[in-house]
Amino acid sequence: MTAPGERPTVRAGLFPWLPWPLSGMRWWTESIRAERLAALRIGLALCVLADVLTSYWPNRRLFFGPGSLGTLEDFQWYAQDGKRFWSILRGAGDDLNFTLAAFASVGLFLWLVLNLRARWSSETKPVPSSLWPAIGWCAACGYCVWGYWIRVLGDGNVPVNSMSRLAMWLVPWGLAVVAGLFWAAETWLRHRRIPAEASLPRRRLLHAWGYAAGIFFPALGVVGFLLHRLHPWKVGVTPDWLFSLLEPWMRSDTMIAGCMAAWLAALTLLAAGWRTRGAAIACWVLSSSFGNVNPIIDNAGDSIRQILLFYLMLCPCGAAWSVDAWLTRKHRPEGEKVIVSPWPVRLIFVQLVLMYFLNGAYKVLSDDWREGKSLYYVLHDTTLTRFSYMELPLNYALTRWLTWSVLAWELCFPLLVLWKWPRRVALGFGVLFHLGIGLTMDLGFFVPYALCMYLPLIRWEKWAGRIEPATHSGG
Amino acid sequence: MSDSTPPRTAQVLLGVFICWQLWFLVSSNLFGWLEDVQTQARTPADAEPTEASTTVEHLAPGFTRGEGDGNVMALAKWVSQTNKPWAHVTGQLQQWALFSGTYSRDCVFPGLIVTWNDSLPDAVPLLNGEELDWRRLLDKGDAEIAPRLILSPHEPANLDSYFRWRQMRMRRFENALHLALVPKIGATREELAEIWDGQIRDHLRGSGYLLTRYMKVKRKELESKWAGLPPPKQMILLARRVHTRDPDETPPDWTGPHVVPILLWEMGEGEGRFLRFDPMTGRFRSWE
Numbered sequence: 134m135t136a137p138g139e140r141p142t143v144r145a146g147l148f149p150w151l152p153w154p155l156s157g158m159r160w161w162t163e164s165i166r167a168e169r170l171a172a173l174r175i176g177l178a179l180c181v182l183a184d185v186l187t188s189y190w191p192n193r194r195l196f197f198g199p200g201s202l203g204t205l206e207d208f209q210w211y212a213q214d215g216k217r218f219w220s221i222l223r224g225a226g227d228d229l230n231f232t233l234a235a236f237a238s239v240g241l242f243l244w245l246v247l248n249l250r251a252r253w254s255s256e257t258k259p260v261p262s263s264l265w266p267a268i269g270w271c272a273a274c275g276y277c278v279w280g281y282w283i284r285v286l287g288d289g290n291v292p293v294n295s296m297s298r299l300a301m302w303l304v305p306w307g308l309a310v311v312a313g314l315f316w317a318a319e320t321w322l323r324h325r326r327i328p329a330e331a332s333l334p335r336r337r338l339l340h341a342w343g344y345a346a347g348i349f350f351p352a353l354g355v356v357g358f359l360l361h362r363l364h365p366w367k368v369g370v371t372p373d374w375l376f377s378l379l380e381p382w383m384r385s386d387t388m389i390a391g392c393m394a395a396w397l398a399a400l401t402l403l404a405a406g407w408r409t410r411g412a413a414i415a416c417w418v419l420s421s422s423f424g425n426v427n428p429i430i431d432n433a434g435d436s437i438r439q440i441l442l443f444y445l446m447l448c449p450c451g452a453a454w455s456v457d458a459w460l461t462r463k464h465r466p467e468g469e470k471v472i473v474s475p476w477p478v479r480l481i482f483v484q485l486v487l488m489y490f491l492n493g494a495y496k497v498l499s500d501d502w503r504e505g506k507s508l509y510y511v512l513h514d515t516t517l518t519r520f521s522y523m524e525l526p527l528n529y530a531l532t533r534w535l536t537w538s539v540l541a542w543e544l545c546f547p548l549l550v551l552w553k554w555p556r557r558v559a560l561g562f563g564v565l566f567h568l569g570i571g572l573t574m575d576l577g578f579f580v581p582y583a584l585c586m587y588l589p590l591i592r593w594e595k596w597a598g599r600i601e602p603a604t605h606s607g608g
Numbered sequence: 609m610s611d612s613t614p615p616r617t618a619q620v621l622l623g624v625f626i627c628w629q630l631w632f633l634v635s636s637n638l639f640g641w642l643e644d645v646q647t648q649a650r651t652p653a654d655a656e657p658t659e660a661s662t663t664v665e666h667l668a669p670g671f672t673r674g675e676g677d678g679n680v681m682a683l684a685k686w687v688s689q690t691n692k693p694w695a696h697v698t699g700q701l702q703q704w705a706l707f708s709g710t711y712s713r714d715c716v717f718p719g720l721i722v723t724w725n726d727s728l729p730d731a732v733p734l735l736n737g738e739e740l741d742w743r744r745l746l747d748k749g750d751a752e753i754a755p756r757l758i759l760s761p762h763e764p765a766n767l768d769s770y771f772r773w774r775q776m777r778m779r780r781f782e783n784a785l786h787l788a789l790v791p792k793i794g795a796t797r798e799e800l801a802e803i804w805d806g807q808i809r810d811h812l813r814g815s816g817y818l819l820t821r822y823m824k825v826k827r828k829e830l831e832s833k834w835a836g837l838p839p840p841k842q843m844i845l846l847a848r849r850v851h852t853r854d855p856d857e858t859p860p861d862w863t864g865p866h867v868v869p870i871l872l873w874e875m876g877e878g879e880g881r882f883l884r885f886d887p888m889t890g891r892f893r894s895w896e
Contacts, residue, residue, distance in 0.1 A: 149622035150615035188777050202781055202825055207817050217696035247617065421699045429784045430777035433706055439699035476626050483630065487637045488704045494641050495708035498648060506855065511707050513852040513861060515764055516715045516783060522861060523768040529855045577776030
């Protein structure tokens, strides 16, 4: 309950149940302000936006698509032989994409059934709606149906019989029936007049099942029937636009440009915090998809981008400093503070600690690092450096000390972050280290992405003019 | 939520996810490092054991000799195999070794020689056990148009003065073509040629598809740039190596570029054919 004079507090997102010993550690259980996640969201989205606008979009024909440096065939190995680097650009017919979508649809179906059962059996306890899992299930099923069409109509490696061709349109109709059953169950729950079932998310879920059962899956069924009747499709009967949708998108410059434009749009929405969860999912999917079809052009910065987008997709990063939050706040009391569970910030911090420590652990194996020669050679690397070493020559003794200081900092980082002041020094050194790399090395967006990992560690609420008594020093 | 309230399924699942992430982050980093250490520390079975390797062998039998994995390495490999699908699907690659092995004392830039000659170039012999007489490839021969040397836009024209601020991704691609053919101290000309020959064959086996793709893209780019010229007949990919001298050596800080041809593309009808450079004969021969 809110004490007199204290600002009301709102909890956003899911607060996890944690086992011991995590449940006994304040670091994992004490809530943090939502502004920290918002800062990460805005900072990362702006960095990726700048990256896509300056390095992906102008070179899209050079790096992706037919006749480019990253053709579908050249990097197909990245999704085979135990490698599971999926990409929607390989098309729904791709083995890995199809398998992952099938797994996702089965998992989400189980989730939906369990959620429905929990709500059915609970008269009083509020059980959250499953709008996003429902949308995800429909999308995954649709993707599988699409992949199935491509397999049946594809290159003829697998023999096709009348049964498999009938399934092209029967399966979507079957899925429409399943969606219809979910819609009926939702309607029944509403008729039982349980108070918790009358909320806005419930109505959205009901509508979602209605659209899925009445429009989405039947439309797939009709297209499946047409494809079945028009087979063989390669005789020129199938319209070109349908052909390019069924082909792997990596074979079409238009589809690649379309996906990149969608990526830009999703990043803009993510930065603004409008439809934040959907935008974050789209950003992660498209970022993975482009990264996995031409991995040669990526560096460690892109790995950091992927990891941070993964967390953003799962956490309530739109709970503050976002259009979504502004729209919600219109109906709420003035000046309320929004708190979230700290788990995304803690996991990112663990990632940061391991990243530096492992860098140190690899470096200490190298003679050059132990002898203090490395920085001298790195600054002479004519493929990486921003300017010639001769234009800003450093004393060799200084480069040796800098080499050892970096090595010591990286190896000691896990220890230094255990206490407040050493932690601040270690993190300050980290920021200077990255800025130094950014000034001397041209590593693309590695430095901005790495610095994004520091964003949720700052107490942004102070900058927002909402200074509060310190309760916890944070990561 | 009060402590007495039982957690919802979603909260439990989120907790399980957090625990899994913690395990995944710690185990994939530490066990991955252990596997790499084993690869680096592995000594031949007939080598004399050192004090350090003996101690390690007591802790983890087979670790340094590679004679079987022992329990530690079996666990590391099992963890690595378990974590890999999650890392791939979620895009959480854990290979943090910035500047640990990615920098080199030898920086290599790709270069191209584009010719309008029909015939294969003359032999390009090793001159002094270190340098190749690669400029022979620029002989005009009986062609009407002189061959052209095309340098990578990322290779500094002057190593003592340059500035770059963009095109990291293209440089990353060119780095993947990287083949540093470095002279070996004490090796005869024949021995060096044999070593380089093996290196070129290994490189083509692993990255040949990148090299040929690069040449095809460059061809397209050059043909659109030279719209008034007839299409070139041959293209040769060069490895241009710049060597950084040790800090205790006298200036200049760099030597090179030391140039070695790698691949010849005879651009006929269709795909044409690719021939690899054979340092033993100084001529181009079948890739396989």
